[in-house]
Amino acid sequence: MTTSIGSGSPRTVIVTGGSRGLGAGIVQSFLDSGDRVATCSRSETQAVKEWETNPDYAGRFLFRAADIADREQSTQFVQAVIDEWGAIDVLVNNAGVARDGILALFTDEDSDTVIDLNLKATIHLTRQVVRNMLAHRSGRIVNISSIVGLTGYRGLTVYGATKAALDGFTRALARELGSRKITVNSVAPGYLKTEMSHGLDEAQLDQIVRRTPAGRLGDPDDIARAIQFLVDERNDWLTGQVLVVDGGLTC
Numbered sequence: 001m002t003t004s005i006g007s008g009s010p011r012t013v014i015v016t017g018g019s020r021g022l023g024a025g026i027v028q029s030f031l032d033s034g035d036r037v038a039t040c041s042r043s044e045t046q047a048v049k050e051w052e053t054n055p056d057y058a059g060r061f062l063f064r065a066a067d068i069a070d071r072e073q074s075t076q077f078v079q080a081v082i083d084e085w086g087a088i089d090v091l092v093n094n095a096g097v098a099r100d101g102i103l104a105l106f107t108d109e110d111s112d113t114v115i116d117l118n119l120k121a122t123i124h125l126t127r128q129v130v131r132n133m134l135a136h137r138s139g140r141i142v143n144i145s146s147i148v149g150l151t152g153y154r155g156l157t158v159y160g161a162t163k164a165a166l167d168g169f170t171r172a173l174a175r176e177l178g179s180r181k182i183t184v185n186s187v188a189p190g191y192l193k194t195e196m197s198h199g200l201d202e203a204q205l206d207q208i209v210r211r212t213p214a215g216r217l218g219d220p221d222d223i224a225r226a227i228q229f230l231v232d233e234r235n236d237w238l239t240g241q242v243l244v245v246d247g248g249l250t251c
Protein backbone atom coordinates (compact mmCIF):
# COMPACT_ATOMS: atom_id res chain seq x y z
CA MET A 1 0.00 0.00 0.00
CA THR A 2 1.59 3.30 -1.02
CA THR A 3 0.74 6.81 0.13
CA SER A 4 0.88 10.12 -1.67
CA ILE A 5 1.77 12.20 1.39
CA GLY A 6 5.28 13.55 0.90
CA SER A 7 5.46 12.53 -2.75
CA GLY A 8 3.93 15.68 -4.25
CA SER A 9 1.45 13.54 -6.21
CA PRO A 10 -2.35 13.61 -5.81
CA ARG A 11 -3.62 12.61 -2.38
CA THR A 12 -6.60 10.35 -1.74
CA VAL A 13 -9.11 12.31 0.34
CA ILE A 14 -12.36 11.28 2.01
CA VAL A 15 -14.83 14.03 2.87
CA THR A 16 -18.02 12.83 4.56
CA GLY A 17 -21.24 14.68 3.73
CA GLY A 18 -19.82 16.44 0.66
CA SER A 19 -23.02 16.80 -1.34
CA ARG A 20 -23.82 20.35 -0.20
CA GLY A 21 -22.96 23.09 2.27
CA LEU A 22 -19.51 23.11 3.84
CA GLY A 23 -18.74 19.57 2.65
CA ALA A 24 -19.27 20.56 -0.98
CA GLY A 25 -16.85 23.48 -0.52
CA ILE A 26 -14.25 21.12 0.94
CA VAL A 27 -14.70 18.61 -1.92
CA GLN A 28 -14.27 21.41 -4.48
CA SER A 29 -11.14 22.66 -2.72
CA PHE A 30 -9.45 19.24 -2.94
CA LEU A 31 -10.56 18.76 -6.56
CA ASP A 32 -9.03 22.18 -7.30
CA SER A 33 -5.76 21.12 -5.68
CA GLY A 34 -5.60 18.10 -8.00
CA ASP A 35 -6.40 15.40 -5.43
CA ARG A 36 -8.63 12.31 -5.66
CA VAL A 37 -11.77 12.92 -3.64
CA ALA A 38 -14.37 10.46 -2.35
CA THR A 39 -17.52 11.65 -0.68
CA CYS A 40 -20.85 10.31 0.47
CA SER A 41 -24.24 11.53 1.58
CA ARG A 42 -27.69 9.98 1.78
CA SER A 43 -28.89 11.67 -1.40
CA GLU A 44 -27.19 12.79 -4.60
CA THR A 45 -27.27 16.51 -5.43
CA GLN A 46 -26.72 18.54 -8.58
CA ALA A 47 -23.19 19.36 -7.38
CA VAL A 48 -22.38 15.64 -7.19
CA LYS A 49 -23.78 15.01 -10.69
CA GLU A 50 -21.63 17.84 -12.06
CA TRP A 51 -18.46 16.50 -10.44
CA GLU A 52 -19.24 13.00 -11.75
CA THR A 53 -19.60 14.21 -15.34
CA ASN A 54 -16.85 16.85 -15.40
CA PRO A 55 -14.01 15.48 -17.59
CA ASP A 56 -11.46 17.43 -15.48
CA TYR A 57 -12.32 15.16 -12.55
CA ALA A 58 -12.42 11.87 -14.47
CA GLY A 59 -10.87 9.10 -12.36
CA ARG A 60 -10.50 11.29 -9.30
CA PHE A 61 -14.01 11.78 -7.98
CA LEU A 62 -16.03 9.04 -6.30
CA PHE A 63 -19.50 9.35 -4.79
CA ARG A 64 -21.48 6.72 -2.90
CA ALA A 65 -24.99 7.24 -1.54
CA ALA A 66 -24.51 6.15 2.06
CA ASP A 67 -25.97 6.91 5.46
CA ILE A 68 -22.87 6.82 7.62
CA ALA A 69 -24.97 6.48 10.77
CA ASP A 70 -25.61 2.96 9.44
CA ARG A 71 -22.37 1.09 10.25
CA GLU A 72 -22.65 -1.34 7.36
CA GLN A 73 -23.10 1.47 4.81
CA SER A 74 -20.23 3.41 6.39
CA THR A 75 -17.89 0.41 6.22
CA GLN A 76 -18.91 -0.29 2.61
CA PHE A 77 -18.20 3.32 1.65
CA VAL A 78 -14.67 3.26 3.10
CA GLN A 79 -14.02 -0.14 1.50
CA ALA A 80 -15.15 1.21 -1.89
CA VAL A 81 -12.55 3.99 -1.61
CA ILE A 82 -9.81 1.52 -0.65
CA ASP A 83 -10.80 -0.83 -3.49
CA GLU A 84 -10.62 2.08 -5.93
CA TRP A 85 -7.49 3.91 -4.77
CA GLY A 86 -5.74 1.95 -1.98
CA ALA A 87 -4.13 4.18 0.63
CA ILE A 88 -6.22 6.96 2.18
CA ASP A 89 -4.15 10.09 2.85
CA VAL A 90 -6.72 12.55 4.23
CA LEU A 91 -10.00 12.15 6.10
CA VAL A 92 -12.28 15.13 6.71
CA ASN A 93 -15.13 14.20 9.07
CA ASN A 94 -17.61 16.83 7.95
CA ALA A 95 -21.07 15.16 7.97
CA GLY A 96 -23.05 16.46 10.90
CA VAL A 97 -26.56 17.40 11.92
CA ALA A 98 -28.08 19.95 14.29
CA ARG A 99 -31.47 19.80 15.98
CA ASP A 100 -32.47 22.86 17.94
CA GLY A 101 -34.77 23.19 20.92
CA ILE A 102 -34.36 23.81 24.61
CA LEU A 103 -33.31 20.70 26.50
CA ALA A 104 -36.42 20.47 28.68
CA LEU A 105 -38.52 19.96 25.54
CA PHE A 106 -35.99 17.99 23.50
CA THR A 107 -36.97 14.48 22.37
CA ASP A 108 -34.90 11.33 22.74
CA GLU A 109 -35.29 10.82 19.01
CA ASP A 110 -33.61 14.15 18.24
CA SER A 111 -30.87 13.44 20.78
CA ASP A 112 -30.17 10.07 19.18
CA THR A 113 -30.11 11.52 15.65
CA VAL A 114 -27.50 14.12 16.62
CA ILE A 115 -25.32 11.81 18.73
CA ASP A 116 -25.56 8.90 16.26
CA LEU A 117 -24.26 10.96 13.34
CA ASN A 118 -21.98 13.59 14.88
CA LEU A 119 -20.25 11.25 17.28
CA LYS A 120 -20.89 7.54 16.85
CA ALA A 121 -20.81 7.56 13.04
CA THR A 122 -17.70 9.76 12.99
CA ILE A 123 -15.89 7.45 15.42
CA HIS A 124 -16.88 4.33 13.46
CA LEU A 125 -15.82 5.71 10.08
CA THR A 126 -12.57 7.11 11.50
CA ARG A 127 -11.71 3.67 12.88
CA GLN A 128 -12.02 2.14 9.39
CA VAL A 129 -9.81 4.84 7.91
CA VAL A 130 -7.23 4.76 10.72
CA ARG A 131 -6.63 1.04 10.10
CA ASN A 132 -5.76 1.92 6.50
CA MET A 133 -3.55 4.89 7.52
CA LEU A 134 -1.70 2.77 10.11
CA ALA A 135 -0.87 0.26 7.37
CA HIS A 136 0.89 2.96 5.34
CA ARG A 137 2.11 4.96 8.36
CA SER A 138 0.92 8.41 7.37
CA GLY A 139 -2.27 10.43 7.23
CA ARG A 140 -4.14 13.58 8.07
CA ILE A 141 -7.47 13.61 9.90
CA VAL A 142 -9.58 16.75 10.34
CA ASN A 143 -12.76 16.70 12.42
CA ILE A 144 -15.25 19.48 11.78
CA SER A 145 -16.49 20.54 15.19
CA SER A 146 -18.01 23.96 15.95
CA ILE A 147 -17.59 27.02 18.13
CA VAL A 148 -20.88 25.87 19.70
CA GLY A 149 -18.83 23.08 21.33
CA LEU A 150 -16.54 25.70 22.85
CA THR A 151 -18.89 28.51 23.86
CA GLY A 152 -22.32 26.85 23.98
CA TYR A 153 -25.46 28.22 22.35
CA ARG A 154 -28.96 28.30 23.80
CA GLY A 155 -31.10 25.63 22.10
CA LEU A 156 -28.10 23.61 20.87
CA THR A 157 -27.14 21.65 23.99
CA VAL A 158 -26.93 18.18 22.46
CA TYR A 159 -25.27 19.45 19.29
CA GLY A 160 -22.77 21.41 21.40
CA ALA A 161 -22.08 18.32 23.52
CA THR A 162 -21.25 16.25 20.41
CA LYS A 163 -18.93 18.92 19.05
CA ALA A 164 -17.09 19.30 22.38
CA ALA A 165 -16.77 15.50 22.49
CA LEU A 166 -15.36 15.52 18.96
CA ASP A 167 -12.62 17.90 20.11
CA GLY A 168 -11.82 15.47 22.94
CA PHE A 169 -11.71 12.64 20.38
CA THR A 170 -9.28 14.73 18.31
CA ARG A 171 -6.88 15.24 21.22
CA ALA A 172 -6.89 11.60 22.36
CA LEU A 173 -6.53 10.22 18.82
CA ALA A 174 -3.68 12.65 18.12
CA ARG A 175 -1.83 11.11 21.09
CA GLU A 176 -2.50 7.58 19.83
CA LEU A 177 -1.38 8.21 16.27
CA GLY A 178 1.38 10.82 16.60
CA SER A 179 4.22 8.32 16.49
CA ARG A 180 2.78 6.82 13.29
CA LYS A 181 3.02 10.11 11.37
CA ILE A 182 -0.75 10.62 11.43
CA THR A 183 -1.98 14.04 12.58
CA VAL A 184 -5.45 14.68 13.97
CA ASN A 185 -6.93 18.17 14.35
CA SER A 186 -10.32 19.83 14.67
CA VAL A 187 -11.57 22.84 12.76
CA ALA A 188 -14.25 24.70 14.71
CA PRO A 189 -16.16 26.94 12.30
CA GLY A 190 -18.24 29.90 13.33
CA TYR A 191 -21.61 30.49 11.67
CA LEU A 192 -21.66 29.74 7.95
CA LYS A 193 -24.04 30.51 5.12
CA THR A 194 -25.26 26.90 4.68
CA GLU A 195 -28.57 25.09 5.12
CA MET A 196 -27.64 24.24 8.70
CA SER A 197 -27.70 27.91 9.74
CA HIS A 198 -31.22 28.24 8.26
CA GLY A 199 -32.37 27.08 11.72
CA LEU A 200 -31.36 30.50 13.02
CA ASP A 201 -33.83 33.33 12.44
CA GLU A 202 -32.98 36.68 10.80
CA ALA A 203 -32.56 38.46 14.16
CA GLN A 204 -30.14 35.81 15.44
CA LEU A 205 -28.08 35.95 12.24
CA ASP A 206 -27.97 39.79 12.36
CA GLN A 207 -26.77 39.65 15.96
CA ILE A 208 -24.04 37.13 15.04
CA VAL A 209 -22.84 39.33 12.17
CA ARG A 210 -22.83 42.43 14.44
CA ARG A 211 -20.71 40.61 17.02
CA THR A 212 -18.27 39.19 14.46
CA PRO A 213 -15.13 41.33 14.03
CA ALA A 214 -14.90 40.29 10.36
CA GLY A 215 -18.47 41.59 9.90
CA ARG A 216 -19.96 38.67 7.97
CA LEU A 217 -20.96 35.02 8.17
CA GLY A 218 -18.44 32.47 6.95
CA ASP A 219 -18.23 30.78 3.56
CA PRO A 220 -17.27 27.15 2.98
CA ASP A 221 -14.09 28.49 1.31
CA ASP A 222 -13.00 30.15 4.57
CA ILE A 223 -13.04 26.75 6.24
CA ALA A 224 -11.64 24.78 3.28
CA ARG A 225 -8.51 26.97 3.27
CA ALA A 226 -7.89 26.22 6.97
CA ILE A 227 -8.29 22.49 6.27
CA GLN A 228 -5.79 22.65 3.41
CA PHE A 229 -3.31 24.20 5.83
CA LEU A 230 -3.80 21.46 8.43
CA VAL A 231 -3.39 18.63 5.91
CA ASP A 232 -0.32 20.14 4.25
CA GLU A 233 2.35 17.43 4.23
CA ARG A 234 4.83 19.86 5.85
CA ASN A 235 2.57 20.38 8.88
CA ASP A 236 3.51 17.14 10.62
CA TRP A 237 4.20 18.91 13.94
CA LEU A 238 0.71 20.36 14.18
CA THR A 239 -1.57 17.87 15.85
CA GLY A 240 -4.20 17.58 18.58
CA GLN A 241 -5.38 21.18 18.08
CA VAL A 242 -8.72 22.89 17.65
CA LEU A 243 -8.41 25.62 15.03
CA VAL A 244 -11.23 28.15 15.44
CA VAL A 245 -12.24 29.79 12.13
CA ASP A 246 -15.03 32.21 12.98
CA GLY A 247 -14.22 35.72 11.78
CA GLY A 248 -13.10 36.52 15.32
CA LEU A 249 -16.52 35.95 16.94
CA THR A 250 -15.10 34.08 19.94
CA CYS A 251 -11.81 35.96 20.30
Ligand SMILES: NC(=O)c1ccc[n+]([C@@H]2O[C@H](COP(=O)([O-])OP(=O)(O)OC[C@H]3O[C@@H](n4cnc5c(N)ncnc54)[C@H](OP(=O)(O)O)[C@@H]3O)[C@@H](O)[C@H]2O)c1
Pocket residue numbers: 016017018019020021022023040041042043044066067068069093094095096097098117144145146147188189190191192193194195196197
Ligand atom coordinates in the same frame (compact mmCIF):
# COMPACT_ATOMS: atom_id res chain seq x y z
N1 LIG B 1 -23.34 25.71 9.00
C1 LIG B 1 -22.72 26.19 10.04
O1 LIG B 1 -22.91 27.36 10.44
C2 LIG B 1 -21.74 25.33 10.80
C3 LIG B 1 -21.01 25.91 11.83
C4 LIG B 1 -20.10 25.13 12.56
C5 LIG B 1 -19.93 23.81 12.23
N2 LIG B 1 -20.65 23.25 11.22
C6 LIG B 1 -20.42 21.84 10.93
O2 LIG B 1 -20.04 21.71 9.57
C7 LIG B 1 -20.48 20.45 9.06
C8 LIG B 1 -21.26 20.67 7.78
O3 LIG B 1 -22.34 21.52 8.06
P1 LIG B 1 -23.24 22.16 6.91
O4 LIG B 1 -23.69 23.46 7.42
O5 LIG B 1 -22.55 22.08 5.61
O6 LIG B 1 -24.49 21.13 6.92
P2 LIG B 1 -25.52 20.79 5.76
O7 LIG B 1 -25.64 21.90 4.79
O8 LIG B 1 -26.75 20.31 6.48
O9 LIG B 1 -24.83 19.54 5.01
C9 LIG B 1 -24.63 18.32 5.70
C10 LIG B 1 -24.03 17.31 4.74
O10 LIG B 1 -23.90 16.05 5.45
C11 LIG B 1 -24.68 15.05 4.75
N3 LIG B 1 -25.25 14.13 5.71
C12 LIG B 1 -26.19 14.41 6.66
N4 LIG B 1 -26.52 13.29 7.33
C13 LIG B 1 -25.76 12.29 6.79
C14 LIG B 1 -25.66 10.89 7.06
N5 LIG B 1 -26.38 10.29 8.01
N6 LIG B 1 -24.79 10.16 6.30
C15 LIG B 1 -24.06 10.76 5.32
N7 LIG B 1 -24.11 12.06 5.05
C16 LIG B 1 -24.96 12.82 5.76
C17 LIG B 1 -25.75 15.85 3.98
O11 LIG B 1 -26.29 15.13 2.89
P3 LIG B 1 -27.65 14.23 3.06
O12 LIG B 1 -28.61 15.02 3.89
O13 LIG B 1 -28.13 13.96 1.66
O14 LIG B 1 -27.22 12.96 3.74
C18 LIG B 1 -24.91 17.03 3.52
O15 LIG B 1 -24.10 16.64 2.44
C19 LIG B 1 -21.28 19.80 10.20
O16 LIG B 1 -20.47 18.90 10.92
C20 LIG B 1 -21.66 20.98 11.06
O17 LIG B 1 -21.91 20.61 12.39
C21 LIG B 1 -21.55 23.99 10.49
